[in-house]
Structure formats: structure tokens, C-alpha cells
Amino acid sequence: MPAVGDNTARARALLTMMERIRAFEEQAVLAAERDKLVLGAIHPSIGQEATAAGVMSNFAIDDIMLSTHRGHGHTLAKGADPLAMMRELLGRQGGCCGGKGGSMHIADFGVGMLGANGVVSANIVIATGAAHGLKMQGSDRIVVDVFGDGAINRGPFLEGLNWAVVFDLPILYVCEDNRYSATTCTADMMAGKGAAVRAEALGMRATTVDGNDALAVADATAEITARIRAGGPPEMLHALTYRRGGHTSFDPAKYKPAGEAEEQTALNDPINRLRDTLALQGLSVAEMDTIHNEAQAEMIDVLTEAAKTPFPPDNMALEDVQDIGSPAQEAY
Amino acid sequence: MEKMTYAQAAREAVRDAMNADKSVWCVGEDLGRGGVFGQYIGLQDEFGKERIVDTPISESAIMGGAFGAAMMGTRPIVEMRFSDFALCATDELVNQIAKARFMFGGQSRAPMVVRKPMGLWRSSAAQHSQSLESWYVHIPGLVVACPATPQDNYSMMKAAIECDDPVVYLEHKNIWLLEGDVDRDQGYEFGTAVRRCEGQDVTLVSWSDTANVCEKAAATLANQNISAEVIDLRSLWPWDKNAVLESVRKTGRLVVAHESVQVGGFGGEVVATVAEHAGNALRGPVRRVGAPRSLVAYAPNLEDQMRVTEAMIVAAAKETMGL
Numbered sequence: 001m002p003a004v005g006d007n008t009a010r011a012r013a014l015l016t017m018m019e020r021i022r023a024f025e026e027q028a029v030l031a032a033e034r035d036k037l038v039l040g041a042i043h044p045s046i047g048q049e050a051t052a053a054g055v056m057s058n059f060a061i062d063d064i065m066l067s068t069h070r071g072h073g074h075t076l077a078k079g080a081d082p083l084a085m086m087r088e089l090l091g092r093q094g095g096c097c098g099g100k101g102g103s104m105h106i107a108d109f110g111v112g113m114l115g116a117n118g119v120v121s122a123n124i125v126i127a128t129g130a131a132h133g134l135k136m137q138g139s140d141r142i143v144v145d146v147f148g149d150g151a152i153n154r155g156p157f158l159e160g161l162n163w164a165v166v167f168d169l170p171i172l173y174v175c176e177d178n179r180y181s182a183t184t185c186t187a188d189m190m191a192g193k194g195a196a197v198r199a200e201a202l203g204m205r206a207t208t209v210d211g212n213d214a215l216a217v218a219d220a221t222a223e224i225t226a227r228i229r230a231g232g233p234p235e236m237l238h239a240l241t242y243r244r245g246g247h248t249s250f251d252p253a254k255y256k257p258a259g260e261a262e263e264q265t266a267l268n269d270p271i272n273r274l275r276d277t278l279a280l281q282g283l284s285v286a287e288m289d290t291i292h293n294e295a296q297a298e299m300i301d302v303l304t305e306a307a308k309t310p311f312p313p314d315n316m317a318l319e320d321v322q323d324i325g326s327p328a329q330e331a332y
Numbered sequence: 333m334e335k336m337t338y339a340q341a342a343r344e345a346v347r348d349a350m351n352a353d354k355s356v357w358c359v360g361e362d363l364g365r366g367g368v369f370g371q372y373i374g375l376q377d378e379f380g381k382e383r384i385v386d387t388p389i390s391e392s393a394i395m396g397g398a399f400g401a402a403m404m405g406t407r408p409i410v411e412m413r414f415s416d417f418a419l420c421a422t423d424e425l426v427n428q429i430a431k432a433r434f435m436f437g438g439q440s441r442a443p444m445v446v447r448k449p450m451g452l453w454r455s456s457a458a459q460h461s462q463s464l465e466s467w468y469v470h471i472p473g474l475v476v477a478c479p480a481t482p483q484d485n486y487s488m489m490k491a492a493i494e495c496d497d498p499v500v501y502l503e504h505k506n507i508w509l510l511e512g513d514v515d516r517d518q519g520y521e522f523g524t525a526v527r528r529c530e531g532q533d534v535t536l537v538s539w540s541d542t543a544n545v546c547e548k549a550a551a552t553l554a555n556q557n558i559s560a561e562v563i564d565l566r567s568l569w570p571w572d573k574n575a576v577l578e579s580v581r582k583t584g585r586l587v588v589a590h591e592s593v594q595v596g597g598f599g600g601e602v603v604a605t606v607a608e609h610a611g612n613a614l615r616g617p618v619r620r621v622g623a624p625r626s627l628v629a630y631a632p633n634l635e636d637q638m639r640v641t642e643a644m645i646v647a648a649a650k651e652t653m654g655l
């Protein structure tokens with residue numbers, strides 16, 4: 001975390017993280033579409049980087065984070081190694097999960113990232129329990145749980161948030177509202193006004209923020225986490241962003257209103273918005289371009305390197321299932 | 333040796349484990365008042381509200397939350413009240429808990445015991461009577477335990493709490509008050525069956541309360557000069573194939589009995605395994621005794637239609653002998 005008061009350094013760090021997330025996902029999309037090296041689905045968060053970078057800039061490595069199927073950004077911003085992540089996307093040895101999880105199950109316990117999830121909303125109760133466990137242990141670590149706008153229509157949202165309030169747990173729920181749930185506009189399928197008012201109905205403080213303004217996200221999260229770290233109750237951050245592409249990298253998103261994505265790209269790109277702010281603060285275009293170019297170069301190398309890595313050995317299919325009754329000993 | 337009921341035995345195992353290990357805790361609805369079947373009576377007074385945790389009626393949060401806390405290094409005992417309600421937390425158990433270690437390449441563990449009281453019990457009808465053990469055997473990542481006696485409910489509960497894998501722990505509601513001797517020092521290893529009676533003519537394989545019914549059936553058969561060997565599998569994954577195969581090689585005959593629906597039941601797995609590995613030893617037809625593929629009704633006579641009785645097991649054993 002950058003020093004307090006050093007606003008330009010902080011903004012610069014956010015820009016760097018956002019450029020790295022963007023570059024990682026651009027390479028991941030190429031690996032899927034151009035190279036056919038990503039075999040399963042990937043869910044890019046292109047256009048949503050400010051939420052990941054801004055939120056995670058307030059969490060330490062040993063704080064706990066759980067994420068979603070659209071979690072590359074959160075994971076990188078929590079401190080994971082992009083090469084291990086790319087290897088995971090390609091199903092290779094040395095991937096964060098040894099190639100057994102892929103994009104939707106990326107986890108890196110070494111940086112407190114307890115898993116993306118292939119089941120919408122499921123991470124909410126698990127993250128809540130992690131916070132419960134930390135509180136039981138008297139730990140000063142806290143938990144951040146990210147989920148989408150679609151996730152608030154499943155039961156675990158209610159069960160998890162109610163539980164967190166009842167047990168007064170050290171957790172921040174982040175609803176990363178990109179307006180879409182797969183191919184559905186979430187508003188069409190949602191009663192009421194969404195995540196923040198639902199949290200408030202449970203007595204949980206909720207803050208709504210422009211999720212494409214990295215500094216605003218970082219500031220709002222800083223205030224919230226300061227309260228939680230001081231022993232305050234659980235809170236919600238409702239970050240309003242926009243999913244620029246399709247649901248998966250292969251989804252052309254024809255169902256979106258004409259011009260919507262183009263307009264968002266032109267006017268509401270979180271990277272461009274932060275660049276504009278930084279330019280006003282006196283950072284040169286050349287310096288910002290260097291950040292961009294370095295991020296691009298880093299992730300091009302990451303993909304090149306990941307593609308050279310072998311697949312895991314076949315016997316891994318039977319490893320790490322369970323100790324008692326392990327299929328490595330007896331599978332039938 | 334101490335005399336205990338089946339319910340007390342598990343409670344003592346939980347108490348002993350909680351005294352031995354501060355990271356063990358229990359979580360579920362109404363635990364402070366002892367749990368619906370009294371399995372937790374006195375424990376909240378002894379261990380406090382932080383370790384015997386009363387919860388909202390939120391099965392997903394109980395199961396999923398316990399998993400999150402388990403990943404933080406605690407060892408939760410999850411109470412689902414009735415195995416039927418555990419279905420509200422199926423995603424948490426099957427998609428999350430059972431799979432996390434594998435999906436995450438070995439980074440996580442879920443050392444937890446999931447207690448799911450199962451089975452027929454006094455006009456409880458279709459949503460409070462099910463035996464779904466075979467479902468869980470089908471889920472890689474889970475250990476499946478079905479204790480049938482007070483001793484096993486002590487020893488198996490302790491082993492389940494000490495185990496680093498998630499254990500689906502299915503106690504039978506019909507035998508909470510069953511009394512027996514318990515030796516606290518008697519250990520248990522998952523995947524070991526117990527031979528409840530020794531016999532020469534026919535092997536009766538079972539688990540959970542039906543193993544107790546098999547023992548009675550063996551006594552009845554003995555009066556008719558038929559010597560039945562009763563194998564109580566105790567855990568269904570892993571399960572003690574060798575005990576079954578050895579017994580069938582000796583007796584040449586096999587009956588598998590379980591309270592759950594026969595179709596797709598674990599009995600089919602036992603029979604298929606015997607056919608594959610000891611088919612030559614069989615001297616008579618194999619019999620499965622399970623519930624019809626119907627639902628448990630409230631009216632006692634209808635409920636009885638679903639019951640696997642001693643008489644049915646005796647008849648099946650005789651059929652394998654051509655009697």
C-alpha cells in the first residue's frame with residue numbers, strides 16, 4: 001500500500017495494476033481465440049479493472065479474498081503471480097492449481113485468495129465463514145468477498161449477509177455490478193433497487209461508488225476497511241461498473257442495446273479516466289504510456305512462457321481428492 | 333467400559349474432542365438447547381457460545397460458512413438436524429467442500445464432520461425420513477460414515493473429527509436411545525468393517541441400523557440351523573471390500589440389506605464387487621433387500637411398507653440357500 005498523502009504515487013500504482021489486469025486479460029483472450037490454448041470458458045473483466053484494483057489496494061496479502069468466475073482482476077490485484085495464473089488458464093503444470101482448476105477455479109492461498117467459483121453466489125457463504133473463523137481465532141485479518149449483480153438473486157446472498165450481521169464479522173462484501181448476468185440485463189430480473197438496499201434492509205451499511213473511478217473505489221474501500229479493522233460491523237460496497245464484452249470471451253453480446261458498449265468504451269473506460277486524472281496531476285503521457293507498455297510486455301511474456309509449460313502428469317487426475325479413501329490408492 | 337446410548341456416545345466423543353483440541357467447534361440450529369435430538373445437551377454450558385454456535389435457519393450458510401472457517405484452520409462439526417435438510421446445502425457440500433482441495437490443486441483442506449441424522453423414525457413422513465447414503469458415496473472427496481452402535485458412534489465420531497477430509501456422518505434417528513458398552517480407548521479406522529456375527533452358510537452385509545436388524549435376523553436363522561455371518565460395513569467410502577469378499581468366499585452366499593431405496597442403492601455396488609472379484613465362490617443366488625422405490629408415508633401401515641424387516645432378511649437368506 002502506498003504512503004498516505006502520496007496521491008500521485010497511489011494513483012500511479014492503481015494505474016499500473018489496472019494496465020496489468022487489462023494486459024493479462026487481453027493475452028488470455030488471444031490465448032483463447034487466436035491460439036486455442038485456453039480450452040474452457042474465460043470470463044474477462046475488461047472495463048471493470050478499477051473495482052479490482054481499487055478494492056484490493058486496501059487489503060494485505062494475508063487478508064482473505066474470495067472471488068467469482070470473473071476473477072482474474074481481483075486475483076492479480078490481491079498479489080497472485082500472473083504466470084501461475086496464465087498457466088492455470090492453459091491447464092498447465094505450475095498453474096496456481098496445478099492445471100486442475102482453470103480460469104473459473106483459480107485460487108492462490110499464498111496471497112489469501114481462497115478461490116474463484118464456478119457457482120454464482122456460492123462464495124458468499126464461504127467468505128462469511130472464513131470471517132467467522134478469523135473472528136473465532138481472534139485474528140486481525142479481514143475478509144473481502146466479491147460477487148456480481150446477478151449473485152444477489154440467489155439464496156446464499158441473504159444467508160451470508162444475515163449471518164455476517166448476526167455474528168458481527170470482519171468482512172466487506174463487494175457487489176461488482178456490471179449490469180449483466182450472463183446474457184440477461186440484471187435489472188430485468190431483479191425486484192427492488194439492488195445490492196445496496198438489500199444490504200441496508202439487513203441492517204448492513206452499504207456504500208455505492210462509481211466502480212469505474214479507481215480513486216473513488218480505493219477511497220471508499222479505505223474508509224470501510226478502516227472501520228472494519230477497528231472492529232466495526234460488516235459492510236457492503238456496491239461498485240457500479242460495466243461489462244464491456246460478452247459473458248465469456250466467445251460471446252459476441254448481440255443482446256446489448258446498440259451503441260451501449262461503444263459509448264461506455266469511449267466515455268467510461270476506467271484506465272482512460274484515471275489517465276485523465278493523472279494528467280491533471282502532472283504525470284506525463286510518456287510516463288503513462290511506459291506503464292502501459294511495460295504491462296503489455298509483461299503479459300506477452302507471461303503467455304509465451306505459459307505456453308511452453310507442459311501439461312500436468314496424468315496421475316494428478318487421482319491426486320488431492322481426499323486422504324482417507326484416496327483414489328490414488330483405490331479408485332473403484 | 334461405560335454404558336451409553338448411541339446419542340450419548342457421540343456427545344461424549346464430541347466433548348472429548350473439544351477438550352483435546354481447541355479448534356473443534358459445533359455449528360447448527362438450536363444447538364444451545366441441546367440440538368433437536370439432545371445430541372448436544374450440556375455442551376454449550378461447558379464450552380460456551382463461541383464453540384457451540386447457534387445459527388439462523390440457513391443451511392447454505394451453516395455448511396458453506398463452516399467450510400470457510402475450516403479453511404481458516406478450525407475444525408467444525410456441522411449439524412444439519414435431519415439429513416433431509418442437508419439437501420438445502422447440497423451445492424456447498426458437493427460442489428464446494430468435496431471439490432475445493434482437488435480444484436485448487438491441493439491448496440485447501442476441509443477438515444469437517446457433517447452430521448446428518450437419517451432414516452425412518454416414527455411417522456416422520458417423506459421429508460424427515462430419508463436414507464441417502466448412496467448419494468454421498470458417489471461424490472469423490474467425501475468420506476461416508478454410517479455408525480450403528482454406541483461404540484461405533486463414539487469411535488467413529490472421534491475418528492471423523494480427527495480426519496482432515498470432510499466426513500458425511502449419518503447417524504440413524506431410530507437408535508438414539510440404543511444402549512451399549514463404550515470403551516473410549518477403542519479406535520476406529522475408516523474402511524474397516526466389523527463382523528457382528530460369525531457364520532458359515534450365508535453372508536449378510538449391511539450398515540447403519542439395518543446392521544442391527546441383520547444381527548437379529550442372524551439369531552433367528554441360527555434357531556433354524558442356518559449360520560449367518562453379519563458384516564457391518566460402518567463406512568461406505570472407503571468400504572471394506574476385503575471383509576466382504578473374504579466372507580463370501582467362505583459362505584458362498586450373499587445378502588445385502590439396507591433401509592434406503594434398493595434401486596441405485598449401495599447394495600448394488602457391494603453385489604457388483606462380489607460378482608467381479610468372488611463370483612466363482614457364489615453357490616446360490618444373490619439377494620438385495622432394500623426399500624421399494626417409493627416414498628415414506630405418514631400413516632404407520634404405509635410407512636411399514638418401506639421398512640426392511642428382520643423377516644425380509646431371514647427370507648432372503650433362505651432364498652440364497654434354495655430354502
Ligand SMILES: Cc1ncc(C[n+]2csc(CCOP(=O)(O)OP(=O)(O)O)c2C)c(N)n1
Nearest residue numbers: 070118119120148149150151178180181182
Ligand atoms: C448457480 C449458478 N447458476 C447459473 C450459473 C451460470 N452463470 C455463470 S456466470 C452467470 C452470470 C452471473 O452474473 P453476475 O453475478 O452478475 O456476475 P458477472 O458474470 O456479471 O460477473 C451465470 C448465470 C452459474 N455459474 N451458477
Ligand SMILES: [Mg+2]
Nearest residue numbers: 148149178180
Ligand atoms: Mg453481472
